Amino acid sequence: MARYLLSRIGQSLFLLLIVSIIGFALLHLTPGGPLSQFALTPGMTAADLHRIAHEMGLDQPLPIQYLVWLWHLLQGDWGRSYRDQEPVLAIIGEHLPATLELMASSTILAVIIGTWVGVLSAMRRYSVADYLATIGAMVALSIPTFWFGLVVIYIFSVSLEWLPSGGIATIGNGSVLDLARHLILPCVVLALVTVATWSRYMRSATLDVAAQDYVRTARAKGLRPGQILRQHILRNAMLPMITLAGLQLPTLLGGALVAETVFTWPGMGRLFLDSLGYRDYPVVMGLLMVSAILTLIGNLAADILYVVFDPRVRLA
């Protein structure tokens, strides 16, 4: 087990390295660098720009720039934002909790609803409810997140005026109720896709397990249907779902980016788009690394959970 973990962590570190190289290369090869931002400043001369580029190390060859960045990173120095000279880690630290709040709440919502819908569809296969769930999932998967976000803003904020259209809290009002009111719409919008995927996978996992011999044994020994569902079907059907949850993390992060933009949610997604616009390389790279680390940790956690819940792997 310890060896397995170590090898997984080693793998993850290697992946992080690859991600950082690709991210760095893509970022720097995109036309228009950070200098184009400075060039907009009135009174900036070519000589000034040249000096700034030199100070920022941007005149060095790309591999050297990368190695410098990596060297600093390994020493715990994530660099400073080009925009306000704030340390990158501090900026990300400010934005991370909002994103985590959004992701965690929408995941909880999605897992509860998705599991329930999936199990119901499986237990009542080919019923009206099952068809509705299938169609609902198709529709949910084909609706772009930003469009759905705009629609719910239009309905619930603009027309009905029930909920705020954006932001994480009303300034000067930090009550739980206020926070919750702000959370509802982005949470639901972000959860939509996850509910759809989760319920589909849950349905097939449930059907798969329900056809297993040990479920027949459970029936043959006289357990009631509810018991069979809870103790034999669900317990086993959740196993593949753990892996799925890990694999879904990047999708969720991507969705969060869009949802945050639509709902002006002060999280990492907003920060990412803003920083990208400014070509704020240190912040963008920092965000890339944090997202990659989150994803890898998520997958590692999923693997560990799987081992915990499946005695065949745990005691092999």
Next chain:
Amino acid sequence: MSALLDVEDLAVRFRSDSGEVTALEGVSFSVAAGETLAIVGESSSGKSVSALAIMRLLPPAPACRVTGRIRFQGRDGPISLLDLPERAMVAVRGGEIAMIFQEPMTSLNPVHMIGRQIAEAVLAHEGGGKTAALRRAIELLDLVGIPDAARRAESYPHQLSGGMRQRAMIAMALASRPKLLIADEPTTALDVTVQAQILDLLRRLQAETGLAIIFITHNLGVVAEIADRTLVMYSGQVVEEAPTASLLAAPLMPYTRGLLNSVPRLEAALRPGQRLPAIAGNVPDPRHRPAACTFQPRCDWAQPDICGVTRPGMERVAEAHLVRCARWREIAV
């Protein structure tokens, strides 16, 4: 003799996209308290479907329709299993009629400990607390000859050998002292020495508890060892029924004879490369069964003008010997 289980004219039809399949037709038999009835027959002759019909574990209508009558002498008097509401049937399953299966590996839930899976059955029928149920589970494991039962109760199925798993399944089946155990090929997946041990165990349990057993198998050697009476099934019907000794000594239905001939005997050990004398031909597709005798296309004794015209009924040959063959009288001499 009032039977413990009495199956009368049982028929099972499966409906699928490609039409209706009659898996079972006109099946009648009975099991007395404490006796062992073997059901033998080639693959897909309807052995498992018969067992599952008794347990009411077949898919629900309209995918599957079960007709006929199954009477069972329950603790609180006779009951008609096919008419029982599902809630009452839940109490019969495992409570009065228990069942074990061919594959003990896949028949046990991989994520729960053995002891817990047995305790579940105890709790379902005997009530009481969880600790008491677990204690009883350990007793049962001990009863079926699992050494160090208390520790074994905390094993997961994959940690046990095939034989131990089948013992655990038997322990689970005995949880609430059922009167009838249906064993669907319980030894087929095990190797020969373990097979013998499981048979011994079943015989011992039967002697100790007066359990009746329906033992489904392909293996006529096993039948000879364990069964009081034997039922031969072919293509969804019972074709011969007799006390095991007379069936093995003087089979009447040509199909039974074919089965017996295909059993390897020690005294006539096969030479290398020599194949077992199997019955020529295949079991008819249940959708296109001959309207007359279903075995006639494969039968050495078949006479088209008799066997190809009407389907024979079950005829009583002797006190407890029944056969479905138009020519049994000629075969008997």
